Each structure stands twice: as structure tokens, then as C-alpha cells.
Amino acid sequence: MTTKATFFHAGCPVCVAAERSVAEALDPKKYDVEIVHLGNQGGRIAEAETAGVKSVPALVIAGHAFHINHGADLAALK
Amino acid sequence: MTTKATFFHAGCPVCVAAERSVAEALDPKKYDVEIVHLGNQGGRIAEAETAGVKSVPALVIAGHAFHINHGADLAALK
Numbered sequence: 025m026t027t028k029a030t031f032f033h034a035g036c037p038v039c040v041a042a043e044r045s046v047a048e049a050l051d052p053k054k055y056d057v058e059i060v061h062l063g064n065q066g067g068r069i070a071e072a073e074t075a076g077v078k079s080v081p082a083l084v085i086a087g088h089a090f091h092i093n094h095g096a097d098l099a100a101l102k
Numbered sequence: 103m104t105t106k107a108t109f110f111h112a113g114c115p116v117c118v119a120a121e122r123s124v125a126e127a128l129d130p131k132k133y134d135v136e137i138v139h140l141g142n143q144g145g146r147i148a149e150a151e152t153a154g155v156k157s158v159p160a161l162v163i164a165g166h167a168f169h170i171n172h173g174a175d176l177a178a179l180k
Contacts, residue, residue, distance in 0.1 A: 045163045051129040085123045
């Protein structure tokens with residue numbers, strides 16, 4: 025059984041680096057990773073906020089938010 | 103062949119959460135993950151700094167630093 029992991033980003037350079045090095049590095053046997061571009065999928069900003077995401081890039085694993093470096097505040101994407 | 107990944111932490115609660123959810127989530131087929139407690143291994147702070155680490159917890163993958171949330175500034179560990 026895999027655990028849900030969601031990587032929220034906004035297409036910025038910091039986000040892309042984190043996506044390639046961290047999000048894609050997760051063990052596919054244990055994690056079902058979904059990549060969500062909040063710039064294109066603004067309807068999912070509320071979901072990110074509920075998980076505790078304050079800025080992107082961020083990785084939400086099993087409901088816990090982990091901010092990876094800093095690309096943009098979530099507020100800047102609204 | 104595996105890529106070197108080093109997770110630097112200082113034993114703080116933020117660090118432990120990141121270790122369990124992110125560092126241990128990396129694909130073992132692709133990454134050789136080393137966990138370094140800078141509080142106990144102060145001799146490796148310079149190595150973390152060279153990789154661009156500013157605070158812990160941080161994950162250095164293939165020489166690139168990714169800060170995961172914020173537990174403590176590296177300066178506080180010296």
C-alpha cells in the first residue's frame with residue numbers, strides 16, 4: 025500500500041529544482057506522488073492551505089506539510 | 103548506482119518529523135542516504151555549510167541543499 029504525497033509548486037526555478045531532486049526521489053513503492061502546479065490549478069490552493077502549506081515548493085506527505093526551500097508564498101498565487 | 107544524499111539535522115522535533123517523512127522516504131534504489139546529527143557531529147558543520155546548508159533540517163542531494171521547514175539556524179549549532 026502506498027502513502028499519498030502531493031508536491032505543490034508554481035513552476036518557479038526553486039520549485040523545479042525541488043521537484044527533480046526531492047519529489048521525484050521518493051520511493052515509488054511507498055509513495056504515490058502527485059505533482060500539482062498551483063499557478064495552473066488555482067482551485068487546489070485551498071487544499072494546500074488546509075494541509076498547512078504556506079509557500080511553494082512544498083511536499084505534503086500523509087497530511088503533513090514540508091516546505092522545501094522557498095519559491096513563493098501561497099498568498100502570491102491567489 | 104546510487105546518488106549520495108545527506109540529511110543534516112540537530113535532533114529537534116521539526117528535524118525528526120522531516121527525517122521520518124522525507125529522508126526515509128527517498129528511493130533506496132536510487133539514493134544512499136546518510137543521516138548526520140550536527141549537534142553530535144559538530145565536525146561536519148563545515149561540510150554542511152559548503153553544500154549551502156543554512157538551517158536544519160536540510161537534505162543535500164547530489165551537492166544541492168534543500169531546506170525542509172525550519173528547526174534551527176546552522177549558526178546556532180556552533
